[in-house]
Amino acid sequence: MSQDRRQFLKSVAVITAAGVATSVTTACASSAASTVGSPISQGKSVMGLVVPRMDVVRIGFIGVGERGSGHVKHYCHIDGVEIKAICDTNERVLNESIATVVNNGFAKPDSYTGSESAYKKMLERNDIDIVIISTPWRWHTPMCVETMESGKHAFVEVPAATTIEECWQLVDTAERTQKNCMMMENVCYGRDELMVLNMVRQGLFGDLLHGEAAYIHELRWQMKEITEKTGSWRTAWHAKTNGNLYPTHGLGPVAQYMNINRGDRFDYLTSTSSPALGRQAYAAKEFSAGHQRNQLNYIAGDMNTSIIKTIKGRSIMVQHDTTSPRPYSRHNYIQGTNGTFAGFPNRIALENVPKNIKAQYQQQYELAVKQWQKNGQSGRKPSHASFHRWDHDMAKWQADYDHPLWLQMGAEAERNGGHGGMDFLMLWRMVYCLRNGQPLDQDVYDAAAWSVITPLSAQSVADRSNSKDIPDFTRGIWQQAKPLGIVS
Structure with a gap:
């Protein structure tokens, strides 16, 4: 019995060692899959790259x-x-x-x-x-x-x-x-996004905790673009990848709020997708049975939800849905220890309100009380502003916190158009930086970090939503990089 027991323990040890080795190998393989590419730079960092000024x-x-x-x-x-x-x-x-x-x-x-x-x-x-x-x-x-x-x-x-x-x-x-x-993430140059960036930089929301970003935009109609325009090639991606197909519009501004790649960085993500039903149903309704749109197997879940964790412990929810019949939204949500801004529609709630805004709240309260008294005190007595209620009046916040870039070029941007002026302002800013010897507001590390959410979300969805490491494309430079200097 003693000999049998020793043989049993020896067998258990071998099996356990094999299991550990397999787990380590699997973990290493998973890690390697997320860091494909050269771990050693072939040149020097381009963080804050400044190129010679261009007259034209x-x-x-x-x-x-x-x-x-x-x-x-x-x-x-x-x-x-x-x-x-x-x-x-x-x-x-x-x-x-x-x-x-x-x-x-x-x-x-x-x-x-x-x-x-x-x-x-x-x-x-x-x-x-x-x-x-x-x-x-x-x-x-x-x-x-x-x-x-x-x-x-x-x-x-x-x-x-x-x-x-x-x-x-x-x-x-x-x-x-x-x-x-x-x-060219144009949404980073929208008036609302620039204002929130300015608010964040001035500490209005306290220490940042959580953000939410999205691209929710019903685009089934693009499936009717067969030989040219966006739908002619974009539709096929819904039959190729089950993940967040288009993460950057919502994520770019939130990443800038959080100083991603400039003091913090994405650490890992987990992702899940809903069933893929909407595009198959749309194809069946809008096209003949033999049409090419009915020959595709649409695998991209109608709604994809990914959660990103940053090195500093912050969380970011990123969603993608271009199929469901619902209003457009990018969320544009940022939450800190002192309050929250949320977009679509714009609204704000703070615990400690700046003095100027607080004075306006008091005036509004006093006027509301007078009106309540004038009406014979009918109905509920007005109460002071509180973080328990959203403030939807953005005019007073814009008066104090509109971004300097928007104050300088916003009117011109709106005149020229392009998604409310953000397209024009982005292109103008690119030229301004190149002509004045300044670093661009977005760099290759941002392009990589924001774009890699697509393949990593697909990996996570395929792996029962297990987390996937997000590569450090800066190779450690994020720890010394300065925050985005667009606000000065």
Whole structure:
């Protein structure tokens, strides 16, 4: 019996050791999957990169469909730029954008078309400083990499990358070439988002705890775009990836509020998706049984919810839903120890209210009491403002906390348009930084960190919502990096 017992314990030890080894191997494999790419930089960090001042910013465009054509129009109203060349495989939209430039009194830009590789010829030019890339998602990273390799700065539509490997490619190339690679997250330049950034920087909400971000936008109608426009290529992603397909619009501003990559960073995420029902039902209703839209197997859950944890312990909820019939929302929610701002609709609640706002609250209270008395004290007596009730009146907050950039350029941005002016303001700010030797407000590390949520959320959904590590694309520089300096 003693010998049997010793043999049993020996067997248990072997089995346990094997189990531990398997667990360690699995954990290492999981970790490695989240840090695909070069752990050692091929160049130096581009955090806070400042490039030589440009008297004139010479621009080339790749892709002038719905987004790119808008960028061309805006740049025709921004000082200090020259539009040198435009590339697109669709000759109709190409010629329309060329006509836009000429009709605004500028020299006719050169055109590149004829094949999907026509942009490569444009990149051979030495009279272009920056390239604006507004193409389908699969082209974003390859075109950014080739742009930087050609000695030019890359500015790309969202998302900048669709895989972990692509995120590292962008970072490695930017560091090796010392060129800017900015994902053009226009929502960071909305009036509301800029105001909240200003409020956060002034400590209005106390120490930050939690944020919420979303892209909730019913886009089923895009499925009817078969041969061109966004739906012609974007629809297929719903049959390819089950995760958050489009995280950056809501996440970008919240990441800036929290100083992500500049004092804090994303640590890990967990993600879950609802059933994927809406697009299959829409296809069955709107298209014939044999139509290509009814041949796709839509796997992306109608609603995806991901939770990000930061190194400092903060939490961020990020949602994506472009299928359900419901009103548009980006959430734009930030919560701190002194209160909360929430968007859609805008509202605010604080425990310790600034003196000026507090005085206005008191005046409103006194007027309400007088009106209550005048009405014979009918109904409930008015009460003082409290964090238990939302304040929806944003005018007084805008008067005190509108962002300096919006105060300077907001009226011009609204005149030129583009999602309420945020598009124009973003493009104007890019040129301003390049002409004045200042670092951009967004860099390649932001592009990678915000974009990587898509592949990592898909990994988590496929793995029963188990958490996935988010790579440190800054390679530790986030600990010394200064917070975004757009507020001064």
